[in-house]
Amino acid sequence: MEPYDPLSYDHLAESVVRTLLECETTPLPPTKKFPGAGVYAIYYSGDFDVYQPISSDDCEVPIYVGKAIFAGSRTGKVASTRTASPLFNRIRQHERSIITVENLRLEDFKCRYLSVKEVWIKLAEEFLVKRFLPVWNVVIDGFGNHNPGKGRKDMIRPKWDTLHPGRHWAEKLRLEHSAETIAKEVKDHFEKRRHKLGL
Numbered sequence: 001m002e003p004y005d006p007l008s009y010d011h012l013a014e015s016v017v018r019t020l021l022e023c024e025t026t027p028l029p030p031t032k033k034f035p036g037a038g039v040y041a042i043y044y045s046g047d048f049d050v051y052q053p054i055s056s057d058d059c060e061v062p063i064y065v066g067k068a069i070f071a072g073s074r075t076g077k078v079a080s081t082r083t084a085s086p087l088f089n090r091i092r093q094h095e096r097s098i099i100t101v102e103n104l105r106l107e108d109f110k111c112r113y114l115s116v117k118e119v120w121i122k123l124a125e126e127f128l129v130k131r132f133l134p135v136w137n138v139v140i141d142g143f144g145n146h147n148p149g150k151g152r153k154d155m156i157r158p159k160w161d162t163l164h165p166g167r168h169w170a171e172k173l174r175l176e177h178s179a180e181t182i183a184k185e186v187k188d189h190f191e192k193r194r195h196k197l198g199l
Contacts, residue, residue, distance in 0.1 A: 013127040020114040025059045028109040029095045036115030038087045039124045041065045046108030050183045053190040053199045061197050064136035065128040067121045101166030139189045
């Protein structure tokens with residue numbers, strides 16, 4: 001057995017995630033703008049059939065987790081100011097996706113978010129995905145996607161947009177999966193991971 005190392009990346013990431021999960025849930029999106037980058041979790045409590053195993057007002061199993069970093073972080077060209085609000089803005093982008101589609105209601109979603117030092121953001125997101133296997137992260141791709149722009153119509157339509165139609169840019173992309181097939185994948189996901197998720 002390896003000796004316990006409280007400063008290992010896994011344990012440090014777990015500490016960030018534990019702090020996030022201790023945060024109060026808020027409506028999606030938060031009502032007041034705030035600065036900072038970090039991680040977040042989105043929860044569902046509606047009546048869309050395939051999500052019933054995790055649909056709950058208790059906000060225990062997220063339907064999606066994500067991160068937001070400062071502009072320029074990937075290239076090392078981060079502005080000296082830290083007054084920007086990438087975490088808030090990212091969550092607001094998700095609001096726009098949800099209100100655009102036909103079969104989801106914004107009032108059925110809540111979120112938790114945590115401003116985090118940049119060095120820990122990616123690790124914390126990875127830890128969240130491994131722990132909760134959020135269905136919009138690991139089964140249904142595309143929720144966090146942006147409009148790919150002109151000249152990209154040969155791209156495959158994300159599964160998220162097939163199951164939740166309404167984003168106009170996605171409707172122009174090539175359909176490869178049926179909503180019925182995707183719904184079955186979701187049900188299989190929950191069934192196979194019922195014990196891990198505590199469902």
